[in-house]
Amino acid sequence: MSDTATAERVLSEASTIAVVGLSRDPAKSAHSVPAAMQSAGFRVIPVHPSADVLLGERVYRSLADIPEHVDIVDVFRPSGEAAAVARDAAAIGATALWLQQGIISEEARTIAAEAGMDYVEDQCIAVVRALAGITR
Template sequence: MRSAQDILAAANVIAVVGASRDPWKPSHSVPLQMQRHGWRIIPVNPYADEIFGVKAFRTLADIDEPVDLVDIFRPSYDAVDMVRQAVAIKAPAVWLQSGIASAEARRIAEEAGIDYVEDRCLAVERAVGQLTKLK
């Protein structure tokens, strides 16, 4: 199991499930920040055609290219289904944002052999990684 920092370092393409058009929500500002720092963000939102100037997809299965990391901004009770979908598209890692955790989702990821992070913020981890590099 890779560390959160190693997962981020290896990721180029991040699918963000629950990406929001609302600039006041973390599900908008966090992926936008990641995009501005060089990651390719693919928004997944069944109610949007475009977010962050990028085509939005209805589901993970609709994405037509490999994804390095699936970042989930959905309630914990949705995490199990989202992790199953991430496994189905052969994503090597899943990340549940701050406040989101699920023992069942963790079990599914571990059984599938994919990296799993929960209850942590991508943007915070990105910043920590940057500070670590400065030392």
């Protein structure tokens, strides 16, 4: 688990969050958590293989397709896919990689460190935001 101070610093410095694995289903945390971040004023950019619009935002098929800087890549995919997402996040020059609660990857942590990205794992971004009172 990442330390809370790092998680809060990453959030306090960020404004744009690309969400890999944002769900179409409003009942899933992979939808409600990004929606909560959007409601708190963060720019949420959905990354999904087949949707066109989620949370009122244009959906991109991959991180590489996003035409603007991404502060945080927030991962809602299984731990086994985290390293590949970390490589993609490093390739676009993302500032931080955030693995949601329950997602842990030593390989993703290593990739993030080698790329100079901040790294948070096994924490819910919306919970950290709410507890710290961070909004945009």
